[in-house]
Amino acid sequence: MKRGRLSKSVTSTVLFTVFISALTACNTNTETAAPAPDASGTGPMTIKMMSQYESAEPPTADNPVIKYIEKETNTKLNITWVLNSNYTDKLNVTMASGDLPQAMLVVNPQDTVIVSAAQNGFFWDVEPYLKDYPNLSKLDKNTLNNTRINGKIYGLYRGRYPERIVLYFRKDWLDNVGIKEAPKTVDEYYQVLKAFTYNDPDKDGKQNTWGITENKDLGTYTFPLLFGAPNGWGYANNQAIPDFMTKEYMDYLKFMRKLYDEKILNQDFATVPNANVSDDWSKGKIGIRGNIAENYRGDSFSYLGRTLPGADVHIIPALISTTGQKRVQTSSGYNGMYMFPKSSVKTEAELKKILGFFDKMADDKMIKTVMLGIDGVHYKEENGVTKILDDTKYNKEVVPVVHMAMRLDLINNGTPLAKEAADALKEIKQYGVTDATFGLILSDDGKKKLSTNKKIIDDAKIKFIMGVIDEAGYAKEIDRWKQLGGNDVIKEYTDLYNKNKK
Template sequence: MILSKKGRKSFTASVVLLLSTSLVLSACGSGDGKSAETNGKAAQTDNGQPFKISIMSNMFSEPPNPEGEIQKKMEAFTNTKLQFTWVPASTYKEKVNATVASGELPMVILIGNNKDSNIVSAVESGMFWEVGPYLKDYPFLNKMNKDVLNNVSVNGKIYGLFRERDIATQGITYRKDWLDNAGLQEPKTIDDLYNVLKAFTFNDPDKNGKNDTVGLTEDKLLAGLPMISTFMGAPNGWLQKDGKFTPDFMSPEYVQAMKFYKKLYDEKILVQDFAVLNNQQKRDVFKQGKAGAYMGSMNDAPDLYSSLIKAFPDSKMDIIGSVKGPNGDKSLGGTGYNGLYMFPKSSVKTEADLKKILAFFDKLTDQKMIDLTGWGIEGRHYKTENGKPTFIDQKLWDTESNSNYNQLLITKPTAKTPGEETALEKKRNAIIPELAKFAVINPTNALVSQTQNLKGVELQTAIDDAKTKFIYGKLDEAGWQKAIDDWRKNGGDKIMEEYAASLAKSKK
């Protein structure tokens, strides 16, 4: 099909508008601290003047001052002039729509889910630069995790720089003082876990003489259920066998995990109103000293403990990454990234400009930049004691950066020079790399299904509803099978076929 100039503009605008609805921004980034100074002049223009880069990113507080010392140091180090559009996460989509309507797209944009069908369509229309062939030319980019690169690829090609995250962070946070009071040891198996949760419910673990505790806090998303099913041997999200795909909830191990949760509910070991709780309320149940265990990201543990110890100064907390199932150690693996930066051709007009932008991101992986965006300026925001940085004025840091600038980093959050760590943080940092060794990975991470993107939320909502009813005892196994049959008829079979086709296409 050959489009007129007017038609091409209309098509591109339509794709961009679709793209705008799919942008999701989140979380922080940092790296491994290795210097990229060998590429120090790569971001310069031909005459040595700073290269101007426009960037759209999210923020978690007030936008930092563009004339402030942190940004000035970043610009000096990378020889750039940075123009930020800082957008609160709550209004980001509306801002993107306004930006698209203006026809002025930034040179750098952070995209949360590049497998959304609208983004894939934009990529396939030629809207974004393919960056894969250029990564080898930069010290840090050349070392980016190949498995994660595969996860972010579209049709086998790389169209952005991902923000690296640990591959497995899910675990069990629990009250160590309650465990000690119950006379039990750290759980090693699923049966041990059940016994611990039961003791947290019925053995007066807080020693207040009241029957006012529960073993496990949860919310309507049931974040712990896929962890338990993985421990039991279920696939993570999807099972791929002989080029064909089936969802995890069709596996017998998943049903076994639901029965485990139903047992916890029936015996009142699981918080009874989980179906109406959100994640914050789930966390509050733990923080308020009502629940003995929390299943989710172990990165939540320091915050949970910080709140808990204020209310209960004698409380103790601990974490474990997994318990053994019938097939040994398993952990729930993630994608290894949290969004990626992509570069529109409409604003990055030449290969030379693309290379300068890639050099900018590579330079930001230098330890100086990681610490600048993570700690600020020594003597102003932090001081060093016994070789460990510590904030001088947290309020000043919050005002002048507060995790806004480190949104740019494509490296892990743990890359900044560590401050004084608590015992809990040290244990978490030791567990996470071990979990990666036996993480079960979702085989669809690198694949695309248009039906999944268009109807996936609707279909998953129906499955989640059936799951909750099963745990509440309002749906038996025949009813659960009926929910699966409905999922298949309403688009699930199409999703399975499209993932199979995407896998076949990626191998060509």
């Protein structure tokens, strides 16, 4: 076992037992309380936090953005920075140690250990206090509901646009294959994919492009919604139902099988890693792909023409589905949340002060600071357009702290895609399709059955698309999934839905 990491063989039950023991010990040690403001009540309050970063290096001790935050919020931040890819392991180790920060970023609040801890009273329920803060009181109610554990809100979420997936496409490729307008329907989308495969869209005289790149997770774009399927789980005929059991999902699989048979879909989709989708787009192997609207700022979108001369990227907000309606995936609306252990935040007064800090962090100006840095130092804004002043300085001082942003806002970088992305986000809000199980937490047994049997469905999808099994064979795999615990999961989700949502 590597030093500093929990073995993956450590079960949630064992970890939780260690966690409870550690917390019990902590609760008897009154000397571990975090430093409070000085006697005058006006000095900075120290807040011990744990957050993540995904830059080359973590923020330095003298990071100017952190210093600015401390000044504006009258705090001294003691932050443990953890590399994004190692964060879950580090969180588990920290929880087991019992030496918990006052504000702890939890990437997956529905993790078994977190849920068990919350149910046993180890985190503060913050809902009663939100109304007392100007910014926290404006948190999105639907997103807050998606974070609930047994009806309670145990933390402050990091907001994301709930409807955010759009289609990026190469307008220059459309022109090269003689298609005058971007696709609006599923059928027009198919025609574009076919032309991008066979009509030499990059004009190099070779047949070396294809319609779309997919991977075994089939997660590049929310295709099932375009055929009327639920977003993950739906609720119909008085029960919860997974998308893969619906007729509409079979229509989607038939579409994907057609793409595979006609070699419009990459033939190795069952084995390629997810990164290939981005690589094939960046290298000019595909000319249309799904991604989040906020990514328009990236080199592969606004600035793709720098590496692929002539590349002209635009956005399709949403296609018209086979039902005649536009349908867009609604996500949970958040990416992790800050939770507050009672063993570290010992009093209601202390909690209120910490919530006051996060209320300031949710202010529009502070959101912009965390995302862009200090006005005049890292960026400047003229006529509504934001310009990064020094890429090297921005990447070194701002990018490492961006995970502290309480939400991500769209930034106008002055490119044509900026307006398209903003317009798209406004439009697709009305087309959102929500997963019926958001905010519903399965029992440990239900989670185990859902996870253990996932491979049955994943394999069945791939086999159907590749022509290894037919509809009858797919139906047999669905029956096997149901018999091996799927029916129990359906019943549990149905009961939870009826109790909490219906």
